[in-house]
Amino acid sequence: MIRTTNFNAGPAALPLEVLQKAKDEFLDFNGAGMSVMELSHRSKEYDAVHQHAKALLKELMEIPEDYEVLFLQGGASLQFSMIPMNFLSKEKTAHFVMTGSWSEKALAEAKLFGNTSIIATSETDTYRYIPCISEVPSGGAYLHLTSNNTIFGTQWQQFPDCSIPIVADMSSDILSRPIDVSKFGIIYAGAQKNLGPSGVTVVILKKELLSQENEQVAKILKYSTHVKADSLYNTPPTFAIYMLSLVLEWLKEQGGLSAIAQRNRKKAEMLYKAIDDSHGFYRGHARTDSRSNMNVTFTLTNDELTKSFITKAKQENMVGLGGHRSIGGCRASIYNAVSIEDCEKLASFMKHFRESV
Ligand SMILES: Cc1ncc(COP(=O)(O)O)c(C=O)c1O
Missing domain, CATH: 3.90.1150.10 (Aspartate Aminotransferase, domain 1)
Structure with a gap:
């Protein structure tokens, strides 16, 4: 078979070695006599996969101890809503740097829950560049940015220093370069570009934010629910998390x-x-x-x-x-x-x- 050279934006190319390993283990995962997809999400065999993925992500990204790593569903798009649902209100303001269509979608959702302000935008120049932030907000719930703009092809080269939490949509460049996680309050990313197949969304969240969650939020949409249950509140996308663990192993092998x-x-x-x-x-x-x-x-x-x-x-x-x-x-x-x-x-x-x- 000749592999096609795949420049898709997401779902996107996966490492061949990862696909081969998944193929080898497809019918019989680690001697369980069944596929990883058929394992109970409460089994010790699946738990080992879940913990391995989490540990590898922490290791590779050097995620500090005061952060939680969550495996959620609903894509990055659910995070556009879930973040303001939990951390914004009519008394608070979320600041946005507008760098493309994904920032626009995040902003539109935030407007449903509280006040928003645009502190910088490159919209009038068809989002050709990452705008300079002349004044970093000193108050407000958080500052939202999109670290890499999949559609327009722009990427933040350096992140601002900020006294309020920075919330970053890193869907299309997570794990592509080292970043200082401690600069961020929340990092989120749909998996289907650099992390694995679609189906799982990685959220990296500073623990201290959990005390600021809004009360009136459906249980399944609260971060604290997933933190308490170690991302096993309901059935997680077990196969996508397994694939994520293989991609992370591959990345470690790449250096x-x-x-x-x-x-x-x-x-x-x-x-x-x-x-x-x-x-x-x-x-x-x-x-x-x-x-x-x-x-x-x-x-x-x-x-x-x-x-x-x-x-x-x-x-x-x-x-x-x-x-x-x-x-x-x-x-x-x-x-x-x-x-x-x-x-x-x-x-x-x-x-x-x-x-x-
Ligand atoms: C930067 C960015 N944010 C968000 C999304 C939406 O992700 P999802 O389809 O996982 O909701 C995408 C999808 O391409 C994206 O590139």
């Missing part, structure tokens, strides 16, 4: 976050070079100081050329290169599991395609 960050930088540089060397044939959407190492977004001069680029890439067994339906153009999502060779292949194709028209 951890510093090593993967170096590799990710190298991959992105190759594609940005193909854009910058093209004399305007490819135009990068993101301003150079805000370029993402996860989603490389670019346009060609017209729709016909874009279509031809995507079709010819597909003939070369490369898929997922169409831009998000909201902005069009092209996008190469190059998460952790996309290899240096995959990016070399795309960069070389970009050069040859340009020369061929």
Whole structure:
């Protein structure tokens, strides 16, 4: 079988070694005589998987002791609502930095629960850059930001120092580079880009926030419910958590976050070079100081050329290169599991395609 070179934005490429291990263990997990999917979530065999995933995530991200790690469901989208539902009210304000469609969705949900303020935005420039925060808020419930903007292809290079909790949607760049977790109140991420298959959402939450939770929230939507039950309040997505544990093992074998960050930088540089060397044939959407190492977004001069680029890439067994339906153009999502060779292949194709028209 020839593996397709997968530049999908999410669900996205998974490491081949992970898929192979899952395949090997599929019918008989650790001698249990059944698949991991068939294990009771209350069994000691499943508990070992659950604890292993949690411990590896803590180790790889160097998560301090005063943080909880939760495995929830509902995607990052549920976090857009669950965070303000628990931590915002009509007497409080949540501050937002607007860097794209996902920030807009998070803001829209927060408005249902309390006051919101936009402290910086790049909306008028089609979210081409991460705006500077001239004044960091000193009061308010929290400051929300999206660390990597999957659709527009921008990424925060440095996070602000802030006296109120920073809440970060890291769905599309978690585990792609080392970050200082202690700077954040809450980090959340849907799994389907860098963590594994869709179905599980990772939430990393500073313990002291739990005392500030609103009372009138349905039990299943309170963080404290999931903390008390160790993410086993109801049946968790056991297979997705198992896959997460395999991805984390793989990441550790790759040398951890510093090593993967170096590799990710190298991959992105190759594609940005193909854009910058093209004399305007490819135009990068993101301003150079805000370029993402996860989603490389670019346009060609017209729709016909874009279509031809995507079709010819597909003939070369490369898929997922169409831009998000909201902005069009092209996008190469190059998460952790996309290899240096995959990016070399795309960069070389970009050069040859340009020369061929
Ligand atoms: C940055 C970001 N936030 C949130 C989401 C929504 O995630 P989910 O589909 O898990 O709700 C996505 C999905 O692509 C995303 O890229």
